[in-house]
Amino acid sequence: MRYLTWPRPWHLLTPYLALVLIWEAGLLCAQPQYTFTHPAMGTEFRITISAKDTSGLSFAVRQCFAKVDALEQSMSDYRSGSELNKLTGQTDWQKVSPDLYTVLCFSKQLARHSKGAYDPTAGPLTKLWRRAFRQQELPEEEDIFAARTQVQWKDLKTARKGCLRLRRSDIKLDLGGVAKGYALDVVGQLLQEAGFTAFLLDGGGDLLLGDCPPDQPDGWVIDFPGSQQKRSLKNIAVATSGDTYRFLEHAGRRYSHLIDPRTGYGVTHQAIITVIGPNAMIADGLASAMSISAGKWARRYSSYEVLVTAQK
Numbered sequence: 001m002r003y004l005t006w007p008r009p010w011h012l013l014t015p016y017l018a019l020v021l022i023w024e025a026g027l028l029c030a031q032p033q034y035t036f037t038h039p040a041m042g043t044e045f046r047i048t049i050s051a052k053d054t055s056g057l058s059f060a061v062r063q064c065f066a067k068v069d070a071l072e073q074s075m076s077d078y079r080s081g082s083e084l085n086k087l088t089g090q091t092d093w094q095k096v097s098p099d100l101y102t103v104l105c106f107s108k109q110l111a112r113h114s115k116g117a118y119d120p121t122a123g124p125l126t127k128l129w130r131r132a133f134r135q136q137e138l139p140e141e142e143d144i145f146a147a148r149t150q151v152q153w154k155d156l157k158t159a160r161k162g163c164l165r166l167r168r169s170d171i172k173l174d175l176g177g178v179a180k181g182y183a184l185d186v187v188g189q190l191l192q193e194a195g196f197t198a199f200l201l202d203g204g205g206d207l208l209l210g211d212c213p214p215d216q217p218d219g220w221v222i223d224f225p226g227s228q229q230k231r232s233l234k235n236i237a238v239a240t241s242g243d244t245y246r247f248l249e250h251a252g253r254r255y256s257h258l259i260d261p262r263t264g265y266g267v268t269h270q271a272i273i274t275v276i277g278p279n280a281m282i283a284d285g286l287a288s289a290m291s292i293s294a295g296k297w298a299r300r301y302s303s304y305e306v307l308v309t310a311q312k
Helices: 059-074 097-115 123-134 141-148 179-193 280-292
Strands: 010-013 018-022 033-041 043-050 156-157 165-166 200-205 206-209 220-223 230-233 236-241 247-250 255-258 269-276 305-310
Touching: 018 255, 033 059, 043 059, 043 179, 059 097, 059 179, 097 156, 097 280, 123 141, 141 247, 165 220, 165 247, 179 200, 179 206, 179 280, 206 280, 236 280, 269 280
Parallel strands: none
Antiparallel strands: 010 018, 018 033, 033 043, 043 200, 156 165, 200 206, 206 236, 220 230, 236 269, 247 255, 269 305
């Protein structure tokens, strides 16, 4: 997801943040915009703030990025010491952090509603296909079958008081497709509490928009990938999923990095799914699930708008 912004005249760099002061030339009354970037969750998180009073802004942004780092440490399936990976092999009830519990409960709900198009236990397939994409070689059929037999969202059990358990010791969890959206929701809440309500958050193409800048009363101008459509939006989330950049070609077929947990294979249809709605985690999850089901599933979430763009 790309968004339109004004020219960037200079950069003020700090060890962890890149601060960019942005304004519209010739508009003396325009409110300044400040952009901060930070690498996390395998992508770049970008916070753009429109504000006249910047008192406490740098501190608020540092808090936001520190929280994103904490969420990554909790939910990453790359990091061996993450809270998520420590659950592997644990078949007794485990108390987990409120953030991880929230995301896992939604992930299980999404798996049920999408009939398995999204599955938080798809870790074995994810790891298999990551290696395949690095080597640009299709996995062996028996390896796909073996990984597929380990995937079953119904074996993730949740209970009240923030506890969960895995019914089998070989389950490996993967929260790709929802964790970044949740991080955007958390950052948006932190900025609201700090008094910075006019913001645009970008987490690797997924967006969360706050109030619009005073000189853009219709909202932030969003350029939708895969189409010529542009819209002005505010106080809403926008999530996009598709195989535009990552895919593997074998024997004349194009396999997406989006793996269908029900088959074990990367999807072969070429469609870009964009979901617009009030919650970034839900929009992110819906975009992920519907990318796998070719945009054919959208029940139970009537407050979310779905745009399907077929690639050539």
